[in-house]
Amino acid sequence: MTQTTKNTVYGQLIEPTVLKMQRMLPGSVERVWSYLTEGELRSQWLASGDMELRPGTEFEFVWRNDELTNPPGKRPEGMSAENRMVCKVLEVDAPRRLFITWGVQSDVLFELAPQGDDTLLTITHRRPPTRDVLLSVSAGWHAHVDVLEAKLEGATPRPHWDNWVQLRSDYDQRFPA
Numbered sequence: 057m058t059q060t061t062k063n064t065v066y067g068q069l070i071e072p073t074v075l076k077m078q079r080m081l082p083g084s085v086e087r088v089w090s091y092l093t094e095g096e097l098r099s100q101w102l103a104s105g106d107m108e109l110r111p112g113t114e115f116e117f118v119w120r121n122d123e124l125t126n127p128p129g130k131r132p133e134g135m136s137a138e139n140r141m142v143c144k145v146l147e148v149d150a151p152r153r154l155f156i157t158w159g160v161q162s163d164v165l166f167e168l169a170p171q172g173d174d175t176l177l178t179i180t181h182r183r184p185p186t187r188d189v190l191l192s193v194s195a196g197w198h199a200h201v202d203v204l205e206a207k208l209e210g211a212t213p214r215p216h217w218d219n220w221v222q223l224r225s226d227y228d229q230r231f232p233a
Contacts, residue, residue: 064226065077065078065079065198066198066226066230067194067197067198067227073182073183073184073190074180074181074182074183075179075180075181075182075184075190075193075194075197076179076180077178077179077180077194077197077198077201078176078177078178078179079177079205080171080174080175080176080177081174081175081176081177081204081205081208082173082174082175082209083173083174083175083208084170084173084175085151085152085168085169085170085175086151087208088168088175088177088208089150089151089152089168091207091208092166092168093109093150093154095107099118099120100124100203100204101124101200101201101203101204101207102117102119102200102203102204103117103118103119103141104117104118104120105117105118107145108145109145109150110145110148111145111146111148112144112145113144113145114142114144114145115142115143115144115145116140116141116142116143117141117143118138118140119138119139119140120137120138121135121216121217121220122137122216122217124200124203124213124216125203125213125214125215125216128215128216128217129214129215129216129217129218129219129220129221130217130218130221131217132217132220132221135217141158141159142159143156143157143158143159144156144157146163151168152168152169153165153166153167153168154166158181158193161184161185162181162182162183162184162185162193163181163182163183164180164182165179165180165182166178166179177201179197179201181193181194181197187231187233190227191224191227191231192224194223194224194227194231195221195223195224195227196220198223198227199216199220199223200216202214202219203216
């Protein structure tokens with residue numbers, strides 16, 4: 057189960073290298089699914105890139121995090137204006153489940169479940185290769201889903217990079233060294 061502190065929903069380690077994050081999002085499963093799978097909508101909160109929803113197909117995520125919020129916040133040293141990663145679709149059960157590789161070392165499962173007029177999004181990220189990567193993806197998923205939630209609500213999200221930096225520090229404190 058996820059924890060909530062000061063209205064912030066944190067992901068949890070359900071195994072030493074498995075992050076599970078849940079967030080209740082406004083709107084139908086179909087609406088949230090479109091923000092997950094359609095490149096133009098996904099680019100508004102995570103990364104662009106065309107994705108063919110067929111197991112075995114590869115696709116490329118392209119992150120331009122400076123474009124997610126206005127202002128974007130201060131980009132941390134060592135972070136690029138653009139990042140790319142090739143992933144592969146492993147499993148699709150539209151509009152409820154999408155399982156993909158995350159580069160070559162880990163994988164991510166997205167699950168959507170209707171909750172009245174809203175949707176419970178569950179993200180399970182398995183096998184980040186190091187603690188540093190675990191902290192980065194934990195803060196990353198959290199910050200990106202914050203942007204998605206704001207977009208779905210028609211609200212203005214907090215500056216992405218400032219949020220990510222704070223969340224990375226939070227996860228560093230929450231997760232054992």
